Amino acid sequence: MRRFFHTAFATAGLMAALMTAAAAEPKTVTDVTGRKVEIDVPVKHVILGEGRQIYFLAALDREAPFSHVVGWRDDLAKADPETYAAYLAKYPEIAKLPVFGGMKDGTFDIEQAVALKPDVIVMNIDSKTATEEAGYIEKLAKVGIPLVYVDFRDKAMENTEPSMRLLGTLMGREQVAEDFIRFRAEQIRRVTDVLDxxxxxxxxxxxxxxxxxxxxxxxxxxxxxxxxxxxxxxxxxxxxxxxxxxxxxxxxxxxxxxxxxxxxxxxxxxxxxxxxxxxxxxxxxxxxxxxxxxxxxxxxxxxxxxxxxxxxxxxxxxxxxxxxxxxxxxxxxxxxxxxxxxxxxxxxxxxxxxxxxxxxxxxxxxxxxxxxxxxxx
Missing domain, CATH: 3.40.50.1980 (Nitrogenase molybdenum iron protein domain)
Known part of the structure; x- marks a missing residue:
């Protein structure tokens, strides 16, 4: 009987592992720069290249916006302290999240990023030049860590929708992303239709x-x-x-x-x-x-x-x-x-x-x- 339970437990464990592995599938996505990147989705561990990226991550996962974040830049607490304080009060665990410097100012710690074993690093498009000059994408690729660019700043009205769709795909929240995009478009039309x-x-x-x-x-x-x-x-x-x-x-x-x-x-x-x-x-x-x-x-x-x-x-x-x-x-x-x-x-x-x-x-x-x-x- 003990042998039976041991075998059954092992079999169940193997099945659970296989199911977990099957849950994440390799998918080629296109970021806002047009780069084709293969990523196992949905991702489980994410590094945010900017803390304020929680603005869009929260819109995709209102129940647990930080559940997959394993590291982020520390700018939210400085640039938007009231919002940071509100999130900290609701999710006190974010105080322990590892923080990063920026790629633009050369303080991003790639060894720290590798140690956290992220499934993807999300960077703003304004970091692209610095990222390329430092060879970060190639260095990360050697250890199997993909990087994608989003943009809510440089050409926000053009790139918000593709950025949200990309992130919806990465997080396995495609429908939420489409719902948000639809709501956003409806609200903009409330202005443009009247003006037209x-x-x-x-x-x-x-x-x-x-x-x-x-x-x-x-x-x-x-x-x-x-x-x-x-x-x-x-x-x-x-x-x-x-x-x-x-x-x-x-x-x-x-x-x-x-x-x-x-x-x-x-x-x-x-x-x-x-x-x-x-x-x-x-x-x-x-x-x-x-x-x-x-x-x-x-x-x-x-x-x-x-x-x-x-x-x-x-x-x-x-x-x-x-x-x-x-x-x-x-x-x-x-x-x-x-x-x-x-x-x-x-x-x-x-x-x-x-x-x-x-x-x-x-x-x-x-x-x-x-x-x-x-x-x-």
């Missing part, structure tokens, strides 16, 4: 990237990222013709000369980077009165002297991290509401963001992502 029909005059908009982060003025966006969001929302991006790439800087004199109708400043709680800085601290559960105070202070800089946006009170603050996650459609709705309040009187970006949280995200919604100097707080 009404064809309103486009106000000139200056978007200041991370206003108050430093004393220098003024970082902005070219044709992509927030610059593209402004265009989709029915505005004309002032810096589009001045910045050839996605990111760049505009001289204060250029802002005064252009005399924009509206100004949008991206902000967040960057206490970890610039303690006591002039940045506008919007974000998850932010103090909007304090954010508004700092936003008003930014309008007093020489770059904004006498411009129409300041005179009319059309100066707004928006969460900077919309530039780096698949929730940009919420920002598009809010910008459209600022630019064309009559056309979008019934559009409620806050309700859209709440629905996103309720349907896809593990955290409860908290306000604090938008503020205007003319708001009554």
């Amino acid at each position: 029909k009404a064809k309103p005059t486009k106000p000139l908009v200056f978007v200041e990237r991370a206003g108050g982060y430093s004393e220098d003025c003024c970082m902005s966006f070219g044709a992509e990222n927030f610059g593209r969001m402004v265009e989709i929302a029915g505005g004309e991006n002032m810096a589009k013709s001045l910045i050839p790439g996605t990111f760049g800087t505009v001289n204060p004199e250029q802002i005064i000369a252009a005399n924009p109708d509206q100004v949008i400043v991206t902000g967040g709680n960057w206490q970890a980077y610039v303690p006591g800085g002039a940045w506008v601290g919007v974000g998850y559960g932010a103090d909007l009165k304090e954010a508004q105070r700092k936003l008003k202070a930014l309008t007093e800089r020489p770059a904004f002297t006498g411009i129409k946006a300041v005179k009319s009170g059309e100066v707004h603050g928006i969460w900077h991290q919309f530039y780096n996650n698949p929730y940009q459609f919420v920002a598009v709705q809010q910008i459209a509401k600022w630019l064309h309040p009559d056309l979008f009187a019934d559009l409620d970006p806050t309700a859209t963001f709440k629905e996103l949280h309720e349907r896809f995200l593990p955290l409860p919604y908290k306000p604090g992502y938008f503020v205007s100097v003319k708001d009554q707080l």
Whole structure:
């Protein structure tokens, strides 16, 4: 009898091992750079090349977003401390996750990555040049670790859908990815359909990237990222013709000369980077009165002297991290509401963001992502 149970147990163990092995199948996927990569999916162990990649991972697995993460970069706690704190409160185990440096700054520890035995490393496309120059892909391939690129930043409106589909495939969450993509497209159409029909005059908009982060003025966006969001929302991006790439800087004199109708400043709680800085601290559960105070202070800089946006009170603050996650459609709705309040009187970006949280995200919604100097707080 003992021999029977021993044999049965061994057989059951073998069957379980075979089933586990069968559960993961090699599949060739295409990342946003067009690279063909063979990966055993669904993956069980993932290294996130940036901590803020949890924005999209959480949307794919709201029940256990960190269950497959074996390492990540430590930027979330610094760039978005309120969101990090909320995740830490719900998933205290993330405090023990191994952290990595970045490939762009040459502090990524490849030996540490190999020791964690990930099934895949997910990197942002802006790390591509540094990754290639350091030969990381070849080094990782020698030990059987694939790397894929995603993009929610450089060409966010173009690459968000393929990035989400890629990650949905890797995680075995294809249907969730498609549901998210469908929801995102529906919410964008709530703006574009109205604009296509009404064809309103486009106000000139200056978007200041991370206003108050430093004393220098003024970082902005070219044709992509927030610059593209402004265009989709029915505005004309002032810096589009001045910045050839996605990111760049505009001289204060250029802002005064252009005399924009509206100004949008991206902000967040960057206490970890610039303690006591002039940045506008919007974000998850932010103090909007304090954010508004700092936003008003930014309008007093020489770059904004006498411009129409300041005179009319059309100066707004928006969460900077919309530039780096698949929730940009919420920002598009809010910008459209600022630019064309009559056309979008019934559009409620806050309700859209709440629905996103309720349907896809593990955290409860908290306000604090938008503020205007003319708001009554």
